[in-house]
């Protein structure tokens with residue numbers, strides 16, 4: 618199966634960014650984990666990170682007919698983006714939402730997730746390991 622991993626704004630700053638919240642693992646550590654998980658599971662993985670909402674919408678649209686599952690951490694767009702939610706609904710690809718931090722234990726504005734209205738599963742507060750868990754979930758459910 619082919620899995621698309623999508624990351625929103627500031628995820629490329631992992632390691633530097635608020636380590637007390639997001640931990641010390643770097644963005645490169647995350648990319649390595651995704652590649653390693655893909656190898657272990659025997660799946661293909663594509664990764665894309667953008668600080669721009671429309672780019673993320675474009676990637677979701679481009680996934681139509683090519684991708685079997687999406688792992689998405691829209692970062693701050695989680696809490697604001699109807700456009701990303703609508704793109705996921707348009708392509709109808711199974712999707713899992715990931716958050717590195719435990720958003721439930723943070724500010725009230727982080728309790729709202731628009732993509733969560735589409736995603737069939739959500740992993741939060743597990744650090745970068747959440748991406749591995751999300752890939753495993755999709756492979757178990759949809760892989761052949």
Ligand code: DQA
Nearest residue numbers: 690692693715716717718727
């Ligand atoms: C985040 C949580 C969001 O609230 C925040 O805006 C992020 C990262 C997470 O992975 O914990 O940028 O999605």
